[in-house]
Amino acid sequence: MSDGVQRLRIHFFVKCITLFVLGLLLQGCVSTVMSGASLFYDRYSIQKSLNNQKIDSTADKAIETDPHLLKETNITVTSFNYIALITGQVHNEAERQKVGKIVATIPKVRKVVNALTLGKPVAASQQTEDAWITTKIRSKIIATDEINPKEVKVLTEDSTVYLMGVVNKKQARALTKISRQTSGVKRVVKLFEYLPV
Numbered sequence: 001m002s003d004g005v006q007r008l009r010i011h012f013f014v015k016c017i018t019l020f021v022l023g024l025l026l027q028g029c030v031s032t033v034m035s036g037a038s039l040f041y042d043r044y045s046i047q048k049s050l051n052n053q054k055i056d057s058t059a060d061k062a063i064e065t066d067p068h069l070l071k072e073t074n075i076t077v078t079s080f081n082y083i084a085l086i087t088g089q090v091h092n093e094a095e096r097q098k099v100g101k102i103v104a105t106i107p108k109v110r111k112v113v114n115a116l117t118l119g120k121p122v123a124a125s126q127q128t129e130d131a132w133i134t135t136k137i138r139s140k141i142i143a144t145d146e147i148n149p150k151e152v153k154v155l156t157e158d159s160t161v162y163l164m165g166v167v168n169k170k171q172a173r174a175l176t177k178i179s180r181q182t183s184g185v186k187r188v189v190k191l192f193e194y195l196p197v
Contacts, residue, residue, distance in 0.1 A: 045150055051108055052079040059084065059103045066102060069095055074121030077103055080153035080164040081193065082110045087157040089119050113191055115162065122158050130156040133184045137161065140178045147171050154179075159186040168195045 059077040063069065073095065074088040084103050090096050100114040122130075133156040141149050152165035152175065161179045165171075172192050179188045 048081065052082065055079040055082070055084060055106050055109055058106050062102050062106070063099060066098070068098060072121065075099060075116065076155075076157070078153065078155050078162075078164075079109070081166060082108050083113065083164065083191065083193075084109045084111070085113045085115060085155065085162055085164060085191065087115050087155065087162065088117075089121050090116050092118060115157070115189070117158075126158060129184060130158065133159070133161065133182060136182050137179055140182070141175070144174065144178075146174060156185075159184060160189060161185050161187070162189045162191060164191045166193045166195060168197075 056077050056079050059079075063075055063077070070091050073090045075090065076087050078085045078087070084106065086099055086103055090099065096114065096116045096118065099116060100112055103109060103114075104112045134154050137154050137156075138149070141147050141152060141154070147167070151167060152163070155162045155164075161182075163172075163175050163179060165175070167175065172190065172194070175192075176188055176190060179185055
């Protein structure tokens with residue numbers, strides 16, 4: 001089995017474990033009575049989520065099939081509210097710029113944040129640790145009343161936590177504090193969009 005295939009399998013496994021743990025945590029959430037307005041909002045949120053997922057999958061496919069990109073890279077595209085965050089490792093600056101241009105051409109993407117670094121892909125053990133850090137932060141967010149988990153995206157890459165979401169200043173401070181106080185986190189990058197006061 002090639003290293004590339006093994007990495008993809010590990011990446012998929014890590015995502016599955018993370019989703020499973022989050023699913024268990026969400027089972028304890030209190031159900032709410034849905035009004036017409038909240039149902040409309042939920043449908044809108046679901047549609048946005050599906051659009052963002054499509055951005056991710058389209059970008060992944062375009063990157064994987066690009067003949068100019070070398071193998072043995074680690075690239076992840078994560079979208080929230082049509083902002084595409086690119087994380088991982090590539091060999092050189094030309095590759096970093098190329099990936100950014102590919103993602104910028106994906107339909108519905110309104111902004112690209114290129115956080116790719118130059119170097120070898122992180123080890124599988126680090127990817128597992130990153131997924132665990134994200135899970136811990138997400139569980140703390142779910143446990144707090146002042147932040148809607150649907151309005152926040154958390155991603156960890158090589159112990160750096162990226163925070164995306166549509167929040168107010170107080171929520172941003174709370175999210176930053178939660179992340180910084182989580183064990184294993186080395187750095188927190190805030191990519192928030194702020195609600196009007």
